[in-house]
Amino acid sequence: MSEITRAAIEGATGEDLSSLPMPESYRAAFVRRQDIEMFDGMASEDKDPRTSLHVGDVALPELAPDEAYVLIMASSINFNTVWTSIFEPLPTFGFLDRLGKESVWGARHARDEHVVGSDGAGIVLKTGSAVRSWRPGDKVTMHCNYVDDQDPSAHDDSMLATNQRIWGFETNFGGLAEIAVVKANQLMPKPTHLSWEESAVNALCNSTSYRMLVSGNGARMTQGDKVLVWGATGGLGAFAVQYVLNGGGTPVGVVSSASKVGILNELGVDAVIDRKAAGYRFWSDEHTQDESEWRRLGKDIRGLVGDDPDIVFEHPGRQTMGASVFVAKRGGTIVTCAATSGYKIEYDNRHLWMKLKTIKGSHFANYREAWHANQLICEGKILPPLSAVYRLDEVGEAAYTVHRNLHEGKIGVLCAAPSEGLGIDDPALREKVGEDRLTIFRRHGA
Ligand code: NAP
Secondary structure, three states, rough: OOHHHHHHOOOHHHHHHOOOOOOOEEEEEEEHHHHOOOOOOHHHHHHOHHHHHHEEEEEEEOOOOOOOOOOEEEEEHHHHHHHHOOOOOOOHHHHHHHHOOOOHHHOOOOEEEEEOOOOEEEEEEEEOOOOOOOOOOOOEEOOOOOOOOOHHHOOOOHHHHOOOOHHHHHHOOOOOOOEEEEEHHHHOOOOOOOOOOHOOOOOOHHHHHHHHOOOOOOOOOOOOOOOOOOOOHHHHHHHHHHHHOOOOEEEEEEEEOOOHHHHHHHHHHOOEEEHHHHHOOOOEEEOEEEEHHHHHHHHHHHHHHOOOOOOOEEOHHHHOOHHHHHHHHOOOOOOOOOOOOOOOOOOHHHHHHHHEEEEEEEOOHHHHHHHHHHHHOOOOHHHHHHEEEEEEHHHHHHHHHOOOOOOOEEEEEEEEOOOOOOOOOOHHHHHHOOOHOOOOHHOOOO
């Protein structure tokens, strides 16, 4: 452990931290350029992140004026780390090389190791000369929208910027590491009532779900809306159902086990479909969808909530999109941010146009949306769905668990934090929110 890491963990003041030298290298989880062909010819599900994700020392890059070094106490596994580690749909080194050609500072990213991870919570160690709002010693969490603020297209809604990137996926120096390099405009306050690992698992999925459902840029959910949420205890779904409940809507959660049904019931979601138990077969073979199975899902939803969904919260993609377009209400919205089961989508367009439905694409969140979503975590209005915690040297195992859909909610990863449960600064707020509510996923988790 470096001197500065030890000092930060022991509670050194910001002034003390800024006077200490940064280490020349730091421990991080990374994939290697030399490995990008290692899974060629294998089926996706057989590609194993445990063989491609490495943990070791990497050189600390120089800090740009608009950046901060953050001691990462904890991070989390997002599906994008699974994509990076199985080199699908593309090896991420192409993203790093492109960024490397943009500027002197961008060139730092084009390395032969890609340090992954798009979430984190920790302590600011040092700030670049242009950083105004954050200081060494600040406890922070960070979102992953990486934008160039000198690009005119990055203003208004920064997610529309032509060179918008996801930190730790399309950039280097991500959060699954003891130190991360982030732009100052990625930083947000750490929730005071949460531990480091509870704080670290939210920003990516929480902000994405917020934009998809709540923001004016998404499906604009309103009170009374019925919302079908696929993967309702997964990373995105666990936040989505909470937004629907908080906003006066009725979530219909789809999951694949009795234990996940239990989680949703504890969260206050009464209308739940166990898709495994229901045994839907939307595809009768690789090329043919079965409309009668879409109809059966629609009937099941009506049976639970008396109507068709105003909004369908989509991300599984090819396996479910045909059904999602079919079951959405006349005039309803299918909001999608992903395609885990395949991105070549097929749906029956007659159901879309004749019933005046809308498919809305969504991707992460701008700073304002991420900040607002983080604020709701800070106020205890949205709960962190932390179900299990791994150490940094177990990152491959943690990513494997997510890749094989063996997890619930979010998986935390301890980076510089020596143990779980540290970092809670406001026990009174924690008590008010309720230990029982804060640990719903943990109690059901692996
Ligand atoms: P996750 O934690 O793995 O959860 C996904 C859930 O989807 C699983 O729990 C599973 O729930 C369900 N699911 C998986 N395959 C399915 C299928 N074939 N049919 C129906 N349900 C299925 O992942 P996540 O963090 O929620 O992310 C989901 C996807 O969104 C990933 O592809 C990720 O890369 C993407 N994503 C995109 C953005 C963005 O900004 N564009 C942000 C976050 C995530 P059950 O088995 O319980 O049904």
